[in-house]
Amino acid sequence: MGGGGPRNYSANPNDYKLLEEVGYGASATVYRAIYLPYNEVIAVKCLDLDRCNSNLDDIRREAQTMSLIDHPNVIKSFCSFVVENYLWVVMPFMAEGSCLHLMKIAYPDGFEESAICSMLKETLKALEYLHRHGHIHRDVKAGNILLDTNGAVKLGDFGVSACMFDSGDRQRSRNTFVGTPCWMAPEVLQPGTGYDFKADIWSFGITALELAHGHAPFSKYPPMKVLLMTIQNAPPGLDYDRDKKFSKSFKEMVAMCLVKDQTKRPTAEKLLKHSFFKYAKPPELSVKKLFADLPPLWNRVKALQLKDAAQLALKRMPSSEQEALSQSEYQRGVSAWNFDLEDLKLQASLVQDDDEIQEIKEEDDTIKAYMNYKVFASLFCGALVNFQVTQISLELFSYLQEKSVALQYAGKSTPRKDSIASEQESIGEVPVAEYEIKKGKDLESSTPDSDHWEKNGLKKNASKTELPPLTSDRDVLPAKSRTQTPKARQSQSGPLMAGAVLSHSASERVRSSERSEIENQQPGDKAHPVRRAPSFSGPLMLPNRASGNSLSAPIKSSGGFKDSLDDKSKPNLVQIKGRFSVTSENVDLVKDIPLCTVPRRSSQGSPLRKSASVGEWLVESKQMPPSQPPKELGVNNVPASVLMPHLQNLFQQTSIQQDLIVNLLSSLQLSEAGDSSQNGKLSPLQRPESNGIVEAAVSEREKLLLVKISELQARMINLTDELTAEKLKYWQLQQRLNAMSSCGEDGDRRELES
Numbered sequence: 001m002g003g004g005g006p007r008n009y010s011a012n013p014n015d016y017k018l019l020e021e022v023g024y025g026a027s028a029t030v031y032r033a034i035y036l037p038y039n040e041v042i043a044v045k046c047l048d049l050d051r052c053n054s055n056l057d058d059i060r061r062e063a064q065t066m067s068l069i070d071h072p073n074v075i076k077s078f079c080s081f082v083v084e085n086y087l088w089v090v091m092p093f094m095a096e097g098s099c100l101h102l103m104k105i106a107y108p109d110g111f112e113e114s115a116i117c118s119m120l121k122e123t124l125k126a127l128e129y130l131h132r133h134g135h136i137h138r139d140v141k142a143g144n145i146l147l148d149t150n151g152a153v154k155l156g157d158f159g160v161s162a163c164m165f166d167s168g169d170r171q172r173s174r175n176t177f178v179g180t181p182c183w184m185a186p187e188v189l190q191p192g193t194g195y196d197f198k199a200d201i202w203s204f205g206i207t208a209l210e211l212a213h214g215h216a217p218f219s220k221y222p223p224m225k226v227l228l229m230t231i232q233n234a235p236p237g238l239d240y241d242r243d244k245k246f247s248k249s250f251k252e253m254v255a256m257c258l259v260k261d262q263t264k265r266p267t268a269e270k271l272l273k274h275s276f277f278k279y280a281k282p283p284e285l286s287v288k289k290l291f292a293d294l295p296p297l298w299n300r301v302k303a304l305q306l307k308d309a310a311q312l313a314l315k316r317m318p319s320s321e322q323e324a325l326s327q328s329e330y331q332r333g334v335s336a337w338n339f340d341l342e343d344l345k346l347q348a349s350l351v352q353d354d355d356e357i358q359e360i361k362e363e364d365d366t367i368k369a370y371m372n373y374k375v376f377a378s379l380f381c382g383a384l385v386n387f388q389v390t391q392i393s394l395e396l397f398s399y400l401q402e403k404s405v406a407l408q409y410a411g412k413s414t415p416r417k418d419s420i421a422s423e424q425e426s427i428g429e430v431p432v433a434e435y436e437i438k439k440g441k442d443l444e445s446s447t448p449d450s451d452h453w454e455k456n457g458l459k460k461n462a463s464k465t466e467l468p469p470l471t472s473d474r475d476v477l478p479a480k481s482r483t484q485t486p487k488a489r490q491s492q493s494g495p496l497m498a499g500a501v502l503s504h505s506a507s508e509r510v511r512s513s514e515r516s517e518i519e520n521q522q523p524g525d526k527a528h529p530v531r532r533a534p535s536f537s538g539p540l541m542l543p544n545r546a547s548g549n550s551l552s553a554p555i556k557s558s559g560g561f562k563d564s565l566d567d568k569s570k571p572n573l574v575q576i577k578g579r580f581s582v583t584s585e586n587v588d589l590v591k592d593i594p595l596c597t598v599p600r601r602s603s604q605g606s607p608l609r610k611s612a613s614v615g616e617w618l619v620e621s622k623q624m625p626p627s628q629p630p631k632e633l634g635v636n637n638v639p640a641s642v643l644m645p646h647l648q649n650l651f652q653q654t655s656i657q658q659d660l661i662v663n664l665l666s667s668l669q670l671s672e673a674g675d676s677s678q679n680g681k682l683s684p685l686q687r688p689e690s691n692g693i694v695e696a697a698v699s700e701r702e703k704l705l706l707v708k709i710s711e712l713q714a715r716m717i718n719l720t721d722e723l724t725a726e727k728l729k730y731w732q733l734q735q736r737l738n739a740m741s742s743c744g745e746d747g748d749r750r751e752l753e754s
């Protein structure tokens with residue numbers, strides 16, 4: 001597919017030299033790149049097709065649509081083509097990144113009104129154009145408003161990632177939607193009501209609040225709560241007291257957008273005439289100055305990623321789970337939500353209030369929480385809950401494994417081990433404090449190692465032409481950026497034409513199996529290590545982003561999006577709670593990590609197990625000498641802030657173990673004393689014997705007690721194993737039930753169809 005711009009861009013990946021990563025989303029990583037024939041800096045968005053499950057013909061169609069877009073405020077694509085399992089989309093490089101990035105790095109409390117006004121006006125122009133041409137964007141948010149060095153503002157994420165999730169099925173009524181809950185209009189969240197381009201106006205209003213406050217309303221809540229609040233609460237808005245610094249017209253404009261009744265929301269065209277936009281300054285004046293003193297985009301992105309990684313590492317501490325999940329999701333600006341609204345509402349109805357969420361938080365025990373998820377899911381085992389969060393569930397498992405590994409001090413390999421290591425390595429190299437932007441420029445000193453590409457099995461451009469500096473003296477490559485470069489194992493590339501697309505379709509059909517493969521791939525084989533960093537709060541890497549994100553969906557009047565017709569493509573969900581779910585695709589993982597993540601005692605003897613009685617992890621001190629540092633944690637490289645909670649955790653567990661032994665000892669002593677007195681005898685300890693005899697008796701007694709303790713421990717292990725086995729059986733039964741229920745539904749549907 002040739003470019004629609006004044007120049008043509010080839011579909012040969014060798015003509016492109018990928019440089020630094022400048023952004024990442026749910027299923028794509030964006031790179032600054034050079035188009036070698038023109039020596040021109042461009043952006044390449046590498047969309048991981050394995051992470052999307054939509055019809056590639058639709059992708060082609062949407063990509064074509066995107067190339068036809070011609071508006072100064074909408075990012076267009078020059079061309080797009082498939083490189084192995086990635087769709088490369090070539091587009092103009094927006095050197096200052098997204099508004100979200102800018103806020104995160106330098107304006108955490110939002111921008112001043114004049115800048116917001118300019119940004120919003122440009123965005124609104126883009127929406128007006130898109131709506132006029134029959135498109136809904138569906139993902140308007142600060143993360144998709146892109147800025148150029150001259151202050152130009154463009155709406156991004158149009159039709160590319162969006163189209164990926166919008167299969168041809170969208171013409172049929174369906175019930176799934178992809179978007180970001182905080183920005184989603186109530187009618188979008190309410191199945192059956194249907195929505196149209198006015199949904200973009202709601203998102204636009206939310207984006208206005210986001211730019212004003214530095215975060216979207218409800219962003220600190222988990223998605224189900226956001227869903228409920230959006231539907232049930234009064235619309236958010238600028239507060240007349242709290243937001244004193246903002247003008248009345250700004251407040252009014254926002255209020256007009258955030259009306260629940262979509263028919264009462266203004267069109268983009270009408271909104272552009274609102275008094276708020278009347279005196280908007282040109283963005284070259286109001287926006288350009290915002291990034292005057294900032295380091296280059298890629299260094300900002302790198303700093304944010306490192307900060308994010310550090311936060312994620314801290315978040316692994318169980319106490320901060322829930323909120324952190326939501327926050328990080330939001331902070332990463334990712335919109336990979338895909339859920340069946342009916343089912344999600346079912347779940348949401350169970351999340352009654354903050355107390356309940358708090359309860360989960362306070363359990364402070366991921367294992368326990370995981371079991372709650374199982375119970376939760378069992379309530380719905382017949383209902384086929386389709387909250388597809390395969391990646392997150394894998395990450396949850398990985399996290400659990402990591403937690404076990406960290407506690408074990410043993411070198412057992414886990415699927416995530418390498419990514420943790422690399423994450424920790426990064427953290428170790430750049431202290432958390434340095435992530436702050438005030439030191440962001442330090443990152444510029446990191447330079448790339450050109451062999452690194454090849455070492456990592458990543459794409460290295462065929463051309464070795466040395467290029468003169470292309471943008472500015474800021475064009476310094478960060479050392480690690482290439483590890484995030486997508487691989488092109490074979491250059492099976494070419495324009496995104498039917499042939500290429502169809503040839504790829506075969507791989508699409510085996511995506512489920514590939515997904516698990518992806519999770520198990522070797523470290524050097526990773527295309528996006530940062531994006532896949534183990535995290536509770538990472539994007540929902542969905543196997544089936546089957547609808548929704550595209551602005552190129554034809555404008556539909558109310559009434560669509562009712563039936564979910566793609567249940568078959570959805571893996572059976574086994575456990576679910578919030579964003580965590582275990583699908584049948586995870587069965588192997590589940591087996592690898594025994595249910596409840598209670599490590600079975602292997603022939604070598606696992607040093608870690610779960611006590612059936614105290615519900616806490618017991619660690620056998622013999623097998624985990626305190627002096628030995630945990631290998632996986634890479635003590636030397638991990639900041640104390642990251643390590644401390646692990647150590648505290650460990651300390652706590654060791655104390656519990658000690659307490660348990662002391663209690664056992666005293667209770668045994670008591671019972672023996674009782675036995676002896678009952679027999680009318682003094683216990684050996686009470687007999688007036690010589691010291692030597694007493695000592696011998698005491699040591700004999702200690703031995704006995706130790707034997708008893710061992711017996712008790714062995715019993716506990718057996719009980720735990722039995723419990724695990726029972727849980728496994730229970731889970732298998734649940735699986736069967738699910739299968740039966742989906743068979744029944746299929747049968748019903750076929751009957752209805754016939």
Ligand SMILES: Nc1ncnc2c1ncn2[C@@H]1O[C@H](COP(=O)(O)OP(=O)(O)OP(=O)(O)O)[C@@H](O)[C@H]1O
Binds near residue numbers: 029095101
């Ligand atoms: N042309 C571009 N120039 C510079 N940076 C870009 C460009 N396009 C995207 N980015 C950056 O990359 C990030 C991710 O891009 P994009 O939103 O298109 O990916 P995505 O996978 O569709 O994300 P999501 O769907 O989660 O919003 C953006 O937030 C932005 O910071």
